[in-house]
Amino acid sequence: xxxxxxxxxxxxxxxxxxxxxxxxxxxxxxxxxxxxxxxxxxxxxxxxxxxxxxxxxxxxxxxxxxxxxxxxxxxxxxxxxxxxxxxxxxxxxxxxxxxxxxxxxxxxxxxxxxxxxxxxxxxxxxxxxxxxxxxxxxxxxxxxxxxxxxxxxxxxxxxxxxxxxxxxxxxxxxxxxxxxxxxxxxxxxxxxxxxxxxxxxxxxxxxxxxxxxxxxxxxx
Amino acid sequence: xxxxxxxxxxxxxxxxxxxxxxxxxxxxxxxxxxxxxxxxxxxxxxxxxxxxxxxxxxxxxxxxxxxxxxxxxxxxxxxxxxxxxxxxxxxxxxxxxxxxxxxxxxxxxxxxxxxxxxxxxxxxxxxxxxxxxxxxxxxxxxxxxxxxxxxxxxxxxxxxxxxxxxxxxxxxxxxxxxxxxxxxxxxxxxxxxxxxxxxxxxxxxxxxxxxxxxxxxxxxx
Numbered sequence: 001x002x003x004x005x006x007x008x009x010x011x012x013x014x015x016x017x018x019x020x021x022x023x024x025x026x027x028x029x030x031x032x033x034x035x036x037x038x039x040x041x042x043x044x045x046x047x048x049x050x051x052x053x054x055x056x057x058x059x060x061x062x063x064x065x066x067x068x069x070x071x072x073x074x075x076x077x078x079x080x081x082x083x084x085x086x087x088x089x090x091x092x093x094x095x096x097x098x099x100x101x102x103x104x105x106x107x108x109x110x111x112x113x114x115x116x117x118x119x120x121x122x123x124x125x126x127x128x129x130x131x132x133x134x135x136x137x138x139x140x141x142x143x144x145x146x147x148x149x150x151x152x153x154x155x156x157x158x159x160x161x162x163x164x165x166x167x168x169x170x171x172x173x174x175x176x177x178x179x180x181x182x183x184x185x186x187x188x189x190x191x192x193x194x195x196x197x198x199x200x201x202x203x204x205x206x207x208x209x210x211x212x213x214x215x216x217x218x219x220x
Numbered sequence: 221x222x223x224x225x226x227x228x229x230x231x232x233x234x235x236x237x238x239x240x241x242x243x244x245x246x247x248x249x250x251x252x253x254x255x256x257x258x259x260x261x262x263x264x265x266x267x268x269x270x271x272x273x274x275x276x277x278x279x280x281x282x283x284x285x286x287x288x289x290x291x292x293x294x295x296x297x298x299x300x301x302x303x304x305x306x307x308x309x310x311x312x313x314x315x316x317x318x319x320x321x322x323x324x325x326x327x328x329x330x331x332x333x334x335x336x337x338x339x340x341x342x343x344x345x346x347x348x349x350x351x352x353x354x355x356x357x358x359x360x361x362x363x364x365x366x367x368x369x370x371x372x373x374x375x376x377x378x379x380x381x382x383x384x385x386x387x388x389x390x391x392x393x394x395x396x397x398x399x400x401x402x403x404x405x406x407x408x409x410x411x412x413x414x415x416x417x418x419x420x421x422x423x424x425x426x427x428x429x430x431x432x433x434x435x436x437x438x439x440x441x
Contacts, residue, residue, distance in 0.1 A: 142367075
């Protein structure tokens with residue numbers, strides 16, 4: 001079963017990469033072929049947010065049960081989330097260079113992902129500054145929950161400050177997606193494929209961290 | 221009972237502060253230093269309100285970040301946290317410390333604002349609106365800083381870690397409050413600032429409720 005999932009992820013992501021570049025896409029005003037980045041950028045952004053909230057969820061579970069496995073899960077999810085967050089920033093920034101003319105111009109979307117990066121960075125800085133295992137698990141859980149409750153404020157704040165040039169208002173006028181069926185298929189398979197990749201990597205990461213933890217507690 | 225105990229924690233902090241001047245002396249000097257840096261950076265230039273408001277909030281943010289962590293760090297350094305844990309519950313500790321930090325921040329901010337206006341010709345057109353925004357901004361600022369101070373008091377390298385941890389959490393508040401004070405200083409009516417004030421108030425409530433729920437995990441071993 002495990003092998004089957006691994007192969008499925010491989011097939012889906014290869015297909016997304018090939019078809020995403022090869023298949024024609026409908027004409028989107030002002031975007032054109034540059035819209036192809038959404039096959040990669042959107043799943044990355046989605047996973048970096050998903051991983052953040054999964055990390056918070058495991059933090060809550062840890063505080064409730066004090067089961068160290070939850071801390072391992074929370075930490076692993078945060079690490080992967082950070083990786084995907086960097087990838088989302090990089091893909092978005094590349095795209096911004098060719099559409100808006102500069103890699104970084106503090107568009108609300110860029111500001112939000114910058115804050116997500118900051119939160120991840122602060123979380124890892126906190127973890128590396130605490131020596132005791134239990135304290136580390138407890139304090140970083142509390143921090144990730146505090147950070148997570150303040151994140152939704154950006155939904156209300158950012159539109160008040162500046163107008164976004166980010167293109168989902170174009171793709172997404174009146175809440176419906178104007179993609180044709182082939183584009184939609186590739187896009188949805190990209191979402192599914194990358195999410196499966198994230199879950200698979202998470203599983204791997206958790207198993208590795210558990211072995212690591214076991215080794216550390218044996219040598220103590 | 222809870223309120224009485226929090227008041228006692230607050231009173232204990234206040235009287236120990238007045239006796240030792242553990243924080244206040246260095247903070248006053250810090251305010252002077254940061255205000256004079258701003259003065260020398262500006263020189264005799266005429267600077268418009270947009271930039272001045274930003275400078276004001278830089279001064280406020282760094283003063284809070286250098287002062288507010290002391291309430292918890294002090295307990296760890298002087299090894300008084302155990303007796304405090306024995307004396308009262310976690311909720312009264314966080315509420316008492318929160319109240320102490322509020323008083324500290326309000327008085328410091330008034331001082332910063334006073335010095336800032338004298339030194340830079342900062343003109344506030346809608347003064348009442350400006351003060352309302354400052355008050356609500358401070359509520360959220362203090363509440364988030366206090367719980368993060370509790371977290372870092374258990375970690376190493378506290379001084380550098382504090383701004384690193386508080387900045388991402390405070391950023392939604394800072395963006396809103398900077399924008400609102402800027403608007404008030406150029407004379408926008410208080411009624412038009414209601415949206416911002418709502419955000420500031422809800423930020424305060426959300427963070428305070430989260431701190432009350434989470435503090436016991438930080439405080440109790």
